Amino acid sequence: QQQVKQSPQSLIVQKGGIPIINCAYENTAFDYFPWYQQFPGKGPALLIAIRPDVSEKKEGRFTISFNKSAKQFSLHIMDSQPGDSATYFCAATSNDYKLSFGAGTTVTVRA
Amino acid sequence: GAVVSQHPSWVICKSGTSVKIECRSLDFQATTMFWYRQFPKQSLMLMATSNEGSKATYEQGVEKDKFLINHASLTLSTLTVTSAHPEDSSFYICSARRGPVAAFFGQGTRLTVV
Numbered sequence: 001q002q003q004v005k006q007s008p009q010s011l012i013v014q015k016g017g018i019p020i021i022n023c024a025y026e027n028t029a030f031d032y033f034p035w036y037q038q039f040p041g042k043g044p045a046l047l048i049a050i051r052p053d054v055s056e057k058k059e060g061r062f063t064i065s066f067n068k069s070a071k072q073f074s075l076h077i078m079d080s081q082p083g084d085s086a087t088y089f090c091a092a093t094s095n096d097y098k099l100s101f102g103a104g105t106t107v108t109v110r111a
Numbered sequence: 112g113a114v115v116s117q118h119p120s121w122v123i124c125k126s127g128t129s130v131k132i133e134c135r136s137l138d139f140q141a142t143t144m145f146w147y148r149q150f151p152k153q154s155l156m157l158m159a160t161s162n163e164g165s166k167a168t169y170e171q172g173v174e175k176d177k178f179l180i181n182h183a184s185l186t187l188s189t190l191t192v193t194s195a196h197p198e199d200s201s202f203y204i205c206s207a208r209r210g211p212v213a214a215f216f217g218q219g220t221r222l223t224v225v
Contacts, residue, residue, distance in 0.1 A: 044155070099155075
């Protein structure tokens, strides 16, 4: 049973578009929400993370929006590039430091 | 970000043999490391939590006698797949916790059992 639900499973955008990936959780003990980017055959790389006391965080072209009351958070990739084509995972953790991952979203950015 | 190195990147072994995978934190000390398994086009599944100097904690359904984990130092954890069978073929990934919560992942090990 996945504690973090992620959607969509895949999406395709044109270069310059803004892919948006959504995640939802139920466990209110979660207090740290990272996003990871994974290329085929590689381990996940930490992109950006947020805590529930912040509603938005930006790092470069990546933005997390967080809605604590709805228990939802999302990743926006601004001005997407073909090199952003990868699988993105949202995750959540609490004080046991174990990461609960979403199912993943495969993003394809077409040139 | 922090560097976590995993070795080997890929390994092929015969059924019935054992394989050891190493996970090293290169530029920080990691009191806690995690081992994951990932099937093609699927998410990461946590197998166990490895704490330096103590026994690993395994997730439900993971055979601790099959997947031996040792965390002998603050920079090294190892996963040994014992008596490997073709169904153990998978992508194994470790992560190391740095600071309060941030987890950094190794590059993964592709295990193929023939």
